[in-house]
Amino acid sequence: MSLSLTECLLATTQEPRELADYQTGVPRWCNGCGDNAILSAVQRLCRDEKLAPEKTVFVSGIGCSSRLPHYMNTYGFHGLHGRALPLAEGVKMSRPDLHVFVSTGDGDCLSIGAAHWIHALRYNMDLTVLLHDNRIYGLTKKQVSPTSPLGTKSNTTPKGSYLAPLNPLTVTLGVQNVSFVAQAVDWIPELLAEIIAAAYRHKGLSFVRIVQRCPEFQPGAFDPFVLDPKRTLILRNELTLSAALAKVYTNQREHDASSIDRAREIASIEDPIPVGILFRDETVPCYEDLRHAGQPHTPELVRRGLEAELDKFTVWPGAPGPAA
């Protein structure tokens, strides 16, 4: 038994090269739901990067957003509300060879999963985290979420919500060790795909907040932004804007993604919505690399490790050493 337990004995499949290779099932999201655009973007990414489906894992929590793994023809784990991140961390720790993505919602990540979110940023494992932020709870049929604008009427806040919303970008950028932060919107699919691809290519935890429309429970909430391209601020330098897009989205800005201060400044802008890569630091070490610095796990090592410890505890006969 010289192979480690989980080294797969099989070669990977023929290079998959079509979108269809990554698609499965018919998404059961409402018509016009922004989650569809996010799904298309990740499928395109998988095709473009030629990710082997068997080496790719989509992990999610619970909520409409978290149904995404079911529509991917890869491995997937649709887990518990709020707990997608620690689950994905376990996967990555166990198998650094896998491409691990996380789909999570604003309730899932920023409310019940908030502790895990903050700590995932600290661990900085090589994960691509997609926060589907529709600013409302969808699956449970309209309750206020941590990102709902003040005054949002929902089933639990019929008179309007009482609290100022949480800004996931500024919070994220406040955490030491953060290494990649971006923002996208579901209604500009080209940029959405490009940003997700950049996030995937980044080594470390890439956190992408995607402003996602929920026509079912927040109909028209983002219309002012969708209808007026000026209310989108394009962070140009990292993106390759097509001529057509550049013509529509004229509100553009050069942005230095290596500066955390510049990133924080952009992050606090809520109108116009910044779209692009806010921050990137390639030098932050990944937790799995720090922890796997030791020996590979082999039976011989286990035996030696065990015998060395047992020697320490051997009391009789006086002389240490294994039994004859």
Place this chain on the structure above:
Amino acid sequence: MTTTISEHIVEIISDSGEGAQRCGQAFAAIAAKSGNGIWTVEIIPAEIQPPARSIAGASGNRVRLGSGPVTNGGDEVDLVVAFNEQVLLGRVRAGELKPGCTILLESMWREHRDPTIVRAYLETYEMIVAEGYRVIEIPMERECRQLVSDPRKGKNMFVLGMLCSIYDLDLALAREQIAITFGKKDEKVIATNIQLLEAGSAWADAKLDFKYRVPAVPPSDTQVVMNGNTALALGILASGMEICAMYPITPATSASHYLSEIFERIGGVVHQAEDEIAACTFAIGASYAGKCAVTITSGPGFSLKQEAIGLAVMAEIPLVVVDVQRGGPSTGQPTKAEQGDLLAAMFGSHGDAPKVVLAVDGIEDCFYAMITARKIAETFNTVVVVLSDASLATAQQPFSRPVFDEEWLAPPVDQSAVAPGAKPYDWDPTTGLVRRSIPGQPHGMHTVTGLAHDRDSHVAYDSQTNEDGLRHRSLKLAALQRTLRCPPVFGPAEGDLLLVGWGSTKGAIEEAVTQLRSEGHRVSSLHLRFIQPMPSGIGEILRSFGKVMTIESNWSDRLEDTLIDADNRRHSALAMLLRSRFLVDVECWTEVRGRPIKPRSIRAAALAVVERELVPV
């Protein structure tokens, strides 16, 4: 005068920080090295910094040493060394001292400049003398001051020397033990401590007119001595598991401390997560991806993990969850022993979440249970809850040195190619078993979900598919049950009374049974290691006895309470399980005093039943 005896129980108690723990552990190790059987019990103060000279602050170690193997901490103490009279008073009040017990008491308090201390000392001294204890006052600090400037630091080694003299233990072994204990410190520290040791021994040789000999009946094979949590950690290593995710909690933490020290050397990782929920889901993620991971916790942490445990059951992910039980509910009594989590382990998650519950029955079993747990978890793709408790966590005992077997590591995971079209939940209709599929295997792609699902792992909206899954997950327990052997009855297979226990109480129960039988009572005992599933044959055993009574350290209502009667009585956990499973009238006896149950108490409880049965009413 030397008296030869077959066993003795010794306690060394001090304020915390005075080293009585270390003294007790060294004393036990020396006795074990001499070929004696030992069992140690830690006496832990409830607070981190209790006030000096307080009853609550007692910190130390109980060492039971015997000629042959010792299986529990025993009844009351034969000899106590106390560094002040207040810590001693606590032990007297708790009824821990045998009548006539020998007390070696630090006498410095008699001459203390604070008159209230002198008064307190004299009061206690007179009280214990009046109660008939043999009190020997010893100016321990004064003696030590001749050798060191801070006797508070060295007194414990002086005491160790005294004990070596009293119990006729080889000083060469003691010197060796000191070198091991202080191994990381410099030569000077070791030399000073050896000086103190020799001074203590010489003092006892000269001044005490009694000695005991506990002749060793040495075991024939190599022995190791360690506590339950160390054995757990080594078992994790030996089982081939590579990832342990945890969040600190007493009394589980020391296992992960030790593991953190040694695990990386074999390529393992101890991940301290942000909380228990994360620790458990992290372990699930690691197991899902192909390794079997373990998460170690205690009471409140175990509660937090319950939702994730249900997920692992539903998704059929192998997972080992260790619960080193402590006093509960809530934060309860963190440093105290209790067996309160059995039903939480069985039924803790919501819905029907069948899982394996394995209760370790001793320190040695803490090691082997981890190997068994991993094999079961991976073979049956399920959760194995391993229950230990605070009394095993810190107790030490020698056992045969494990002989490494590569089989321990062998992965039961089928790594061959997934046949195109194979279903991830292609349950065997008779066993519920299913081939485990892990990411990386071509043709095996599917999404695991905590939602009800069909054989393709597709979300099932119809209740029939849900029922199908429930049925197969439940069948797995039956499949495992068929492979389990019925535990042996301790004593004859029929009689008037059967005592049934689980977990750390095994040694004490069997000792009580041995005693009762020697007195002519027809009492036997049965100890359960697998509580879910329960091996077959147990019902028959229960029915072969006139009366069955469980012995546990969890709550059961007292019949003497006015409001309690047979209809409203809440039975202890195992009694409840046995009654419902076997329709047998199981009586229960429990004690929840935060300390290991004593053989003497078990004997008394059993006698009450036997005698009640003999007297017709």
